[in-house]
Amino acid sequence: MSQATTELMPRPRRIAIIGAGPSALFLAAVLLEKSTEPVSIDIIDRLPTPYGLVRYGVAPDHANIKVVISTFKKVFERDNVRFLGNVHFGKDLMIEDIEHFYDAICYAAGASRDQRLNVPGEDLGGSISATDFVMWYSAHPDAAYGSQIHETMATAIPRARTVAVVGAGNVAIDVTRILAKSVDELRTTDIPDYVLDVLAKSNVRDIHVIARRGPAQAKFTTMELRELGEIPGVDVVMDPSVLELDEASAATAAASANIKRNMDVFRSFAAKSPTGAPRRIHLHFLVSPLEILGDDQVAGMVLQHNKLDEKQSAVPVGETESIETELVLRSVGYRGVPLAGVPFDERRFVVPNEKGRVLDASGKVVSGHYAVGWIKRGPSGVIGTNKADAVETAKAMIEDLPALPHCAEPDPRAIDALLRDRGVRAIDWAGWLDIDSREIEEGRKSGRDRVKLVAFSDPPLSEYSP
Ligand code: NAP
Numbered sequence: 001m002s003q004a005t006t007e008l009m010p011r012p013r014r015i016a017i018i019g020a021g022p023s024a025l026f027l028a029a030v031l032l033e034k035s036t037e038p039v040s041i042d043i044i045d046r047l048p049t050p051y052g053l054v055r056y057g058v059a060p061d062h063a064n065i066k067v068v069i070s071t072f073k074k075v076f077e078r079d080n081v082r083f084l085g086n087v088h089f090g091k092d093l094m095i096e097d098i099e100h101f102y103d104a105i106c107y108a109a110g111a112s113r114d115q116r117l118n119v120p121g122e123d124l125g126g127s128i129s130a131t132d133f134v135m136w137y138s139a140h141p142d143a144a145y146g147s148q149i150h151e152t153m154a155t156a157i158p159r160a161r162t163v164a165v166v167g168a169g170n171v172a173i174d175v176t177r178i179l180a181k182s183v184d185e186l187r188t189t190d191i192p193d194y195v196l197d198v199l200a201k202s203n204v205r206d207i208h209v210i211a212r213r214g215p216a217q218a219k220f221t222t223m224e225l226r227e228l229g230e231i232p233g234v235d236v237v238m239d240p241s242v243l244e245l246d247e248a249s250a251a252t253a254a255a256s257a258n259i260k261r262n263m264d265v266f267r268s269f270a271a272k273s274p275t276g277a278p279r280r281i282h283l284h285f286l287v288s289p290l291e292i293l294g295d296d297q298v299a300g301m302v303l304q305h306n307k308l309d310e311k312q313s314a315v316p317v318g319e320t321e322s323i324e325t326e327l328v329l330r331s332v333g334y335r336g337v338p339l340a341g342v343p344f345d346e347r348r349f350v351v352p353n354e355k356g357r358v359l360d361a362s363g364k365v366v367s368g369h370y371a372v373g374w375i376k377r378g379p380s381g382v383i384g385t386n387k388a389d390a391v392e393t394a395k396a397m398i399e400d401l402p403a404l405p406h407c408a409e410p411d412p413r414a415i416d417a418l419l420r421d422r423g424v425r426a427i428d429w430a431g432w433l434d435i436d437s438r439e440i441e442e443g444r445k446s447g448r449d450r451v452k453l454v455a456f457s458d459p460p461l462s463e464y465s466p
Helices: 003-008 022-034 052-056 063-076 095-101 130-137 148-159 170-180 193-199 222-228 247-255 257-271 385-403 412-421 429-445
Strands: 013-018 039-044 081-084 104-107 127-129 162-166 206-210 234-238 279-284 287-293 300-308 314-324 327-330 357-359 365-371
Touching: 013 022, 013 095, 022 039, 022 052, 022 063, 022 385, 039 412, 052 063, 063 081, 081 412, 081 429, 095 104, 095 412, 104 385, 127 130, 127 148, 130 148, 130 170, 130 327, 148 193, 148 327, 162 170, 162 287, 162 314, 170 206, 170 222, 170 279, 206 287, 222 257, 234 257, 247 257, 287 314, 365 385
Parallel strands: 013 039, 013 104, 039 081, 104 365, 127 327, 162 206, 162 327, 206 279, 234 279
Antiparallel strands: 287 300, 300 314, 357 365
């Protein structure tokens, strides 16, 4: 190519995506496919590893859901996409840096915190958020051996015979299933050994799933719900009378194929007589926690009985009951956390946006800033839901790109140099592939798909520096 032709070609538009989970990768894939301008994308994550909740959220015994990784991998294999792992937005790189090095920025940081129950006793020992429990069994570095989260689990699980899981979504099902399964069943998964060792000491016999509304309002997907009834050594117990739906709930159930299928599964659970299995899962509907009891450790829970109002919201009927429980897993949803310098809706825990375009406090579009995934719409849907979401944000970005001002420093090497100057040991794609092959090799030794690394300093991180 002649010098003159090179000079005529527009430089690729530099795009930063903050987060390397499903929504980030669906977005990058759409931009690569549809952008009319050439693009050069950096996918930045505070963890040294890509794939977000696919790696640290999808349950370890659901390896089939993780096959989506093979699609995501193709994004990183493109010449114009880079992975910058181990780079913390808001700490290692501030918003001003990003604006200096990129023409457009998309926030894909997900929703990493748990929603609170806001009942007395919520912070007693043995009252744990499902998000912590999920991070722990997924070998998330923040919940690794020796962390506060690990210590909490190692104390709480062996002392519990009865567990209360609050919430009626798929995360509640995941944590229930992991606690209900025998440790031998879990040994083939990528659950780390330090977690299996604690689960091997589990004395859990009864798991109570507490849903504040009725079965027709439960957010379970049918496949996940059905699986509860297929765990060896576990009886699922529920009161058949809750399956007599009020008119509005019956209409809700009739209008949704998923709810209709769920109702069939509930009926099959209710029709089965307990077999005397060593562990039991009890499904309770129309009850919500009023108080978690105990001195310093959880000893029980007061539940209030509810009915549904005309909007199918739970309202108390004025009756309460107490159950004994030594462990409470609060699984009532995730929430996003504010990103330094980025507008944030403190009520909905999302970055305010219109079809992906970030809005400031006055509702005006912040030029060149976008959001995608859970930080854009809240924590809803399955992995595939993020695809349509990413298409919407990508459309806004592609429409805007031609008119966006050019950043001051578009050379990708400049950001690498800045990170090095700041002592940040970024992990590039080759660095991740090295971690990946070590994990797979480690897994092979024990007949598993992989054993996840939880500390990334051995071998030294500098080995992975771009
Ligand atoms: P979710 O589906 O939104 O469920 C949250 C549950 O908590 C709902 O039953 C909700 O009841 C209940 N809840 C909220 N506040 C409560 C309170 N104060 N007291 C009592 N109950 C309360 O959230 P999630 O289970 O965390 O899952 C997040 C997303 O990830 C979902 O879209 C889920 O499908 C997805 N996910 C998918 C899979 C899979 O596909 N295998 C696995 C895990 C997660 P109300 O309905 O009454 O608000």
